[in-house]
Amino acid sequence: LGLRIERHCANARRVADALAAHPAIGRVLYPGRPDHPQHALAAKQMSDFGGVVTFDVKAGKPAAFAALNRLQIVDISNNLGDAKSLITHPATTTHKNLTDEARAELGISGGTVRFSCGIEDTQDLLDDFARALKAI
Secondary structure (H helix, E strand, O other), X not given: OHHHHHHHXXXXXXXXXXXXXXXXEEEEEOOOOOOOOOHHHHHXXXXXXXXXXXXXXXXXXXXXXXXXXXXXXOEEOOOOOOOOOEEEOHHHOOOOOOOHHHHHHOOOOOOEEEEEOOOOOHXXXXXXXXXXXXXX
8 A cells, every 4th residue: 555655646746747837737736736725734744745636727628528538548437546547527526516606616617627646657647648638
C-alpha cells in the first residue's frame, strides 16, 4: 500500500502540473501545488498530497465531455480511488442534485472534472491527457 500511495501522489503531482500549463485548462486544484488555496495547511498536515486532481476545462461542459470521451487510459467512473486512473464530471454525477447556484458556491462548474490518479506509467497518463485535450 505504501508503494501504491507514493505512485498515486507522484503521478497526480505531474498530471496537475501538466494540466495547469495546458491552454484549455483554467483552474487546477491539487493541494501539492503552491497555488492551491490551502497548500500551506496541507503541507503542515500531510506527508504527501494525495491522488485527486480537480480541474476546469475553460470551454465548459461540452468540451469537458469531449475530452473525457477521448481518454484511452483513464476510465470515466462515478467512483474515485482505485489503482486504475478514473475521472468523473461532478456536475452530472456526485453533485447533480444540487442547484446551479449551490454547485457554483462549491466551485463546481460545467467544466469541472475530478481525476483520481492511478498507478499507471506517468508518461502514459500525460500523453492520454494531451491527446484528449488536443482538439479543445
